[in-house]
Amino acid sequence: MGFSLTGPTLTLRPPQPGDAEALLGLASDPEVTRWFSWGPYTDIEQPREYIERCAWQRERGEQLDLLIIDSERGPAGVTGLSEFSYRDRRCMVGTWLGADFWGTQVNRESKAIIAHLGFEILGMNRIGSYSNPENHRSTSALEAVGYSREGVLRQWHRHGARYLDVNVFGMLRDDWRASGQAEIEVSIEGTPPSAFLQGL
Numbered sequence: 001m002g003f004s005l006t007g008p009t010l011t012l013r014p015p016q017p018g019d020a021e022a023l024l025g026l027a028s029d030p031e032v033t034r035w036f037s038w039g040p041y042t043d044i045e046q047p048r049e050y051i052e053r054c055a056w057q058r059e060r061g062e063q064l065d066l067l068i069i070d071s072e073r074g075p076a077g078v079t080g081l082s083e084f085s086y087r088d089r090r091c092m093v094g095t096w097l098g099a100d101f102w103g104t105q106v107n108r109e110s111k112a113i114i115a116h117l118g119f120e121i122l123g124m125n126r127i128g129s130y131s132n133p134e135n136h137r138s139t140s141a142l143e144a145v146g147y148s149r150e151g152v153l154r155q156w157h158r159h160g161a162r163y164l165d166v167n168v169f170g171m172l173r174d175d176w177r178a179s180g181q182a183e184i185e186v187s188i189e190g191t192p193p194s195a196f197l198q199g200l
């Protein structure tokens, strides 16, 4: 559908059927999916189903997942906006990267691009995020790009039979404007799916 966002070294766009192989490679690593309710991928059908699900979630304005593509190294992972409340102009962000991309500029730049999308293009006032309290890397990574830890939501996520607490973080539009994230230049090609434009 021809929609993409580009920063200094990355392009973000909706995943397409042809990306299944790359996603299988990135998320077949148990370290990458350790904190998630899904994965690791073991079969190409799993990323194929995920890519199909993304398409109908986009149509409904429920979730906007984007493949992160490094201009030199290719697909790096996924970042996405979900849990939209258009009335309150807020949503949540989540990100995962292949382990080869951890500790690079990819997390920071992809978060800047998706923040630009949320605040500048979709009219959001708040972007939140979650981390597992034991996932120290993810917690530090969110704080490092300007998300404030606001508290713990008890038994918020169900993974199989277990209910897990989560840290909840937030970045407000004003926080974003005052952060280094807003200084990263982002260009957009095409328009986001219309279902996500309800906050404008």
Ligand SMILES: CC(C)(COP(=O)(O)OP(=O)(O)OC[C@H]1O[C@@H](n2cnc3c(N)ncnc32)[C@H](O)[C@@H]1OP(=O)(O)O)[C@@H](O)C(=O)NCCC(=O)NCCS
Binding pocket: 031, 032, 033, 035, 094, 095, 096, 097, 098, 101, 102, 103, 104, 106, 107, 108, 130, 131, 132, 135, 136, 137, 138, 140, 141, 144
């Ligand atoms: C979460 C994720 C996207 C972050 O990207 P990243 O490239 O690893 O993050 P960064 O390297 O930019 O930042 C990690 C920060 O944690 C710190 N860190 C690394 N390992 C750590 C550990 N074990 N304990 C505490 N801090 C740690 C780093 O020093 C860095 O902080 P700094 O920027 O202040 O130096 C990536 O690790 C990932 O995809 N993880 C697997 C999926 C996942 O857990 N997603 C998040 C779900 S909430």
